[in-house]
Amino acid sequence: MMSSSPYEPGRDPLSPNCNLAPITTELDAQSRLIVGGCQLSELAECYGTPLYVLDEATLRAACQSYRGALQRHYPGPSLPIYASKANSSLMMSSLVASEGFGLDVVSAGELLTALKGGVPGDCIVLHGNNKSDQELLLAYRNGVTIVADNQHDLDRLSQLVPVGADPAKLMLRFTPGIECHTHEYIRTGHLDSKFGFDPDQLESVLNQLLGCRWARLTGLHAHIGSQIFELEPHQDLADVMAGALQLARRLGHPVMDLNVGGGLGVRYVSSDDPPSIDNWVKVVAEAVNQACRSRNLDLPRLMCEPGRSLVAAAGVTLYRVGSRKTIPGLRTYLSVDGGMSDNPRPITYQSLYTACLADRPLASPDETITLVGKHCESGDVLLKDLALPYASSGDVLVVFATGAYNVSMSSNYNRIPRPAAVLVHSGHSELVQRREQPEDLLRYDVMPERFLALG
Numbered sequence: 001m002m003s004s005s006p007y008e009p010g011r012d013p014l015s016p017n018c019n020l021a022p023i024t025t026e027l028d029a030q031s032r033l034i035v036g037g038c039q040l041s042e043l044a045e046c047y048g049t050p051l052y053v054l055d056e057a058t059l060r061a062a063c064q065s066y067r068g069a070l071q072r073h074y075p076g077p078s079l080p081i082y083a084s085k086a087n088s089s090l091m092m093s094s095l096v097a098s099e100g101f102g103l104d105v106v107s108a109g110e111l112l113t114a115l116k117g118g119v120p121g122d123c124i125v126l127h128g129n130n131k132s133d134q135e136l137l138l139a140y141r142n143g144v145t146i147v148a149d150n151q152h153d154l155d156r157l158s159q160l161v162p163v164g165a166d167p168a169k170l171m172l173r174f175t176p177g178i179e180c181h182t183h184e185y186i187r188t189g190h191l192d193s194k195f196g197f198d199p200d201q202l203e204s205v206l207n208q209l210l211g212c213r214w215a216r217l218t219g220l221h222a223h224i225g226s227q228i229f230e231l232e233p234h235q236d237l238a239d240v241m242a243g244a245l246q247l248a249r250r251l252g253h254p255v256m257d258l259n260v261g262g263g264l265g266v267r268y269v270s271s272d273d274p275p276s277i278d279n280w281v282k283v284v285a286e287a288v289n290q291a292c293r294s295r296n297l298d299l300p301r302l303m304c305e306p307g308r309s310l311v312a313a314a315g316v317t318l319y320r321v322g323s324r325k326t327i328p329g330l331r332t333y334l335s336v337d338g339g340m341s342d343n344p345r346p347i348t349y350q351s352l353y354t355a356c357l358a359d360r361p362l363a364s365p366d367e368t369i370t371l372v373g374k375h376c377e378s379g380d381v382l383l384k385d386l387a388l389p390y391a392s393s394g395d396v397l398v399v400f401a402t403g404a405y406n407v408s409m410s411s412n413y414n415r416i417p418r419p420a421a422v423l424v425h426s427g428h429s430e431l432v433q434r435r436e437q438p439e440d441l442l443r444y445d446v447m448p449e450r451f452l453a454l455g
């Protein structure tokens, strides 16, 4: 049996998305795993489990790779924007802002988190295919750019912006009609998508916005999907978007922003081999540059919206091993103290992960187990066919690359409290999200009075 250790020294520290583990991962003298200078099993002891751990150096390395690559490969202005749906918190908002990033939000909750985390309103864009009036107003009042996804957005905004007041800053999202290979739930660029205007509608929407006082069109947006390893669809997108930019300018909109979305994939298992951040940016930047030059267009400000590739590799989740059940000749189930409520990706997208024991990452495996959570659901499987040294109750197990779309998609299924999250850096750990307690889950329950009267 092969060891499934994610400890891969020497992989690309400049492109965290190409690594299984955070870039600061190392072993101590007893071959126990250390991340950000902190021993993982000590973090589990100190903060309890399940525990989300985020490595600050990995987060900053990913941000700096995007920024550096945009500056190197794109001759015009640029602004990377963090897609905060991947992992939204006050700390993340503050960290990406300090790295010169803007931020993309899709709800009032994410928007408040960005603003309170210190991201200036004019560096935030609001997405969403069904924005509420409250969300539109909160965005408008804070100078946030609103990405109009459909006619409903335009109709509502035209009512909400006070007559004579500053116009809302608007981008138009359209579906570019580009297919890519990823799970069907996370594809967005094909025509049969709930997001964005149909490309055939673009001209009439652009005409509709000409001369309107309540909106100023600043840019165009498209996003083709998530966890994509191919580069060609992004090149095709650049060409489609440059065509749309040409149309908008010809019709009289002095549009300066071109937002090509996110989508760069990450390495979850050793067979995954995504492009590096530098390569992705280079291909996108060159394609936009070339598509604009061939149409004689002044270069727009290039915006991109990475989510997963910025945070996935920075995160690991720590669990404690609990019960085991062996069905002779069939399978051994090993249970941990979390599961589909803290990581719904395996049950939602059949996503694969890599895991090992925190204190024995290099030990030879003794058995192949199925790693399951504690939820009342047979599909609550975190990893199938995981080769591990024999794990006893109480051992700390690490699942890698959980920084993206784990805490942000977590739930309280079975009334299980959400885990705490800590940030690690140079041997220090800081709490960035408190652990929920069972009592917290009752906070919004209301017992109807007539039930109380029944005693």
Ligand SMILES: Cc1ncc(COP(=O)(O)O)c(C=O)c1O
Residues within 6 Å of the ligand: 083, 086, 104, 127, 188, 223, 225, 226, 227, 261, 262, 263, 264, 305, 306, 307, 308, 309
């Ligand atoms: C509009 C938009 N921008 C950016 C992203 C971020 O994508 P990713 O996490 O794949 O980089 C998404 C998610 O797919 C999205 O819907």
Ligand SMILES: N[C@@H](CCCC[NH3+])C(=O)O
Residues within 6 Å of the ligand: 085, 186, 226, 227, 345, 349, 404, 405, 409
């Ligand atoms: N939640 C998805 C990605 C969705 C991207 C948002 N449009 C995932 O975990 O892969």
